[in-house]
Amino acid sequence: MSTSSSGPHGAPHPLARTSVVFDLDGTLVDSxxxxxxxxxxxxxxxxxxxxxxxxxxxxxxxxxxxxxxxxxxxxxxxxxxxxxxxxxxxxxxxxxxxETHAYPEMRAFVELLHAAGVPMAVASGSSRAAITAILRGTGLDALLTTVVSAEEVEHGKPEPDVFLEAARRLGVRPADCVVMEDAAPGAVAAHKAGMRCVAIPYVAASADDPAFATAGLLFPGGQDEFTARAAYDWLVRTAPSS
Missing domain, CATH: 1.10.150 (DNA polymerase; domain 1)
Structure with missing residues (x-):
């Protein structure tokens, strides 16, 4: 298994400077x-x-x-x-x-990132109790241990507070974070935080919302189009150089 510190032949892993922050509802799970x-x-x-x-x-x-x-x-x-x-x-x-289900390809993406040693967090507008219940119920709590709820910051999305707090708790720079989002306010918040964004619109008709134009990667078809491998390969391809 590779880690974020090294790749083949001891070279730095391409995602050594990347952290991923997940929105929860509509992104990780169909809640x-x-x-x-x-x-x-x-x-x-x-x-x-x-x-x-x-x-x-x-x-x-x-x-x-x-x-x-x-x-x-x-x-x-x-x-x-x-x-x-x-x-x-x-x-x-x-x-x-x-009953709350994690999207299968999103679960696979979390597992890919975990295997690569990529720091991850959940930053959500839900209550902490709801986040905890969902992560536990889906089994994702074993892989996603850093959590920020809107209750813990001054302003919710579209302000960047939850994402900036997630970066702080991970101990990483906002510029090294990639946000996974399904909604326009979250894409706006990611942009305000100075983070790159992968957008997977929950509401298909919103895919042409100007807020999603700031996303580095957009899956217009939402979860029906998203694949773990496509997202992971994009992260590697666009990762900051060490």
């Missing part, structure tokens, strides 16, 4: 259906009965707390934000515990 259902249930209980999947798509990539703040204004919800956040997280965790 958006659970977020939609948790949000639909919450809104129905608070008098909004017709929240649809297309409505949900408008909030993909935005942290739960910021989404709920927008909903309070849009739908005239009167419950305190903290109460809504606790309710949605509780509903989501119940759904996530029952």
């Amino acid at each position: 958006e259906p659970n977020y939609f259902e948790a949000g639909r249930q919450l809104l129905a209980r608070h008098g909004v009965p017709d929240f649809s999947w297309s409505d949900h798509e408008e909030y993909v990539g935005i942290s739960t707390a910021e989404t709920l703040a927008l909903w309070r204004e849009k739908y005239g919800l009167t419950a305190p934000l903290e109460e809504l956040l606790a309710e949605k997280n509780r509903r989501y965790l119940e759904l996530a515990a029952a």
Whole structure:
């Protein structure tokens, strides 16, 4: 097995100066259906009965707390934000515990990076409890041990805070990080952080969003097009020289 410190014949591994930061929802795992259902249930209980999947798509990539703040204004919800956040997280965790799947090619990509000794982190707009439950449930917690939630930083995406904190915890420079993202706000955040980005749009219709134009590698077809080998080969091909 190779490591990030050396390659064949003792040469530096091509990814010796590369770290990878993963968004979670819609990137590593297909959790958006659970977020939609948790949000639909919450809104129905608070008098909004017709929240649809297309409505949900408008909030993909935005942290739960910021989404709920927008909903309070849009739908005239009167419950305190903290109460809504606790309710949605509780509903989501119940759904996530029952069934959340990692994308097979994304799991393979994590395994490739782990085998190469590449430092990795998860930086997500979800709560830390949700991140922990999902990583444990999918078995990815064994490979992804550095985690940053939106709760732990001042601003969520599209601000770069979660990605910059991930780099800090990994002990690496932001410029040496590559972000894996499915949503436009995350691509914007990666760009603001000074990090390269691999974009795998969750919403196919958003692939032409100007935010994704800043990505170094774009899979317009999303997870249907993404392959671990294509992403890994791109990382090697474009890696900073030592």
